[in-house]
């Protein structure tokens with residue numbers, strides 16, 4: 376299990392999904408990929424394809440429309456997978472929490488591994504979140520195959 | 521027996537070289553973009569991680585074709601290292617491409633179909649040039665055998681076949697799926713067609729595609745090295761220089777459309793090849 380286990384931690388490919396955020400968190404998530412933060416140093420690549428991804432990065436609160444899409448995306452990611460909720464909205468619904476169309480935080484629909492609060496969450500915090508998720512992955516024993 | 525060992529060693533060593541080349545690719549690309557970039561061994565991490573992921577099947581035939589892609593690619597590499605017929609090598613490479621296309625068509629995803637259609641266009645652009653390259657080598661050497669090229673007495677092909685060499689550089693860009701010909705898979709432009717022909721492959725099967733691509737890099741650079749076969753190390757240096765050149769082109773060029781690719785590769789590649797071969801035939805009066 377050694378080499379595959381190490382590789383999992385060294386190469387998390389992310390897919391970024393925007394529920395119904397105000398776009399603040401999305402911009403911060405994309406900023407991680409720019410030369411200033413350059414997460415590719417850690418092997419993190421933005422894949423844009425759920426079937427190649429390991430980490431689902433979600434921004435914004437879930438509404439009735441995106442819930443279905445989110446469930447579908449989550450199901451398409453092969454195991455083992457990690458879910459990170461980025462921004463206060465994704466964690467709990469944030470400023471949108473009692474809108475008529477909002478279900479609430481992402482954890483109403485898919486299981487979340489790491490919460491990154493902040494409005495908007497800073498790129499450093501997002502990178503920290505991914506590192507936390509990887510630590511969780513490293514500790515996880517007998518992950519689903 | 522000796523030949524068998526050469527083939528086995530090539531099959532084992534080629535992906536290691538290819539993986540490191542892919543790592544160097546990512547590193548240099550990152551440096552060109554002002555980033556630090558992943559470690560050189562990053563492609564191996566990706567490969568082993570993908571091997572450990574769960575298998576999600578969208579269609580069973582897909583996997584048959586992906587193994588075909590790998591096996592045909594390995595077969596053409598074996599043809600190269602055993603110094604066999606270069607024409608057959610080109611045909612095997614063609615089979616490999618077709619297997620990949622059929623794999624793309626065998627799932628129902630529209631992105632995969634788009635990618636497969638474009639992969640067909642890519643084959644349409646590079647296959648004639650590769651065939652004409654084999655013909656050019658025949659016109660020069662009077663034989664399709666790679667062993668004939670590698671004979672110590674023969675002079676470098678580059679001297680007489682330099683137009684074909686230039687055409688081959690264009691083909692290299694198409695085969696390595698670099699901008700401006702990054703058309704069937706879209707390494708970076710996910711918004712357009714997700715991952716194109718590779719969209720439906722996940723986990724271990726995607727790892728197989730990466731493995732095949734590593735074989736492909738080594739095979740293509742090997743073919744380029746043949747253009748300066750004596751001494752071979754100059755050829756290898758030329759091949760590495762061509763690889764670095766591809767990286768620069770990848771970073772300075774925008775992605776173009778598929779139609780433009782076919783027009784470009786035919787207008788430049790085919791014309792250069794045909795002029796080259798016509799000149800050789802006229803001069804030698806074959």
Ligand code: SF4
Nearest residue numbers: 396399462464494495
């Ligand atoms: S947490 Fe703030 S910045 Fe992020 S999506 Fe919600 S409102 Fe926008």
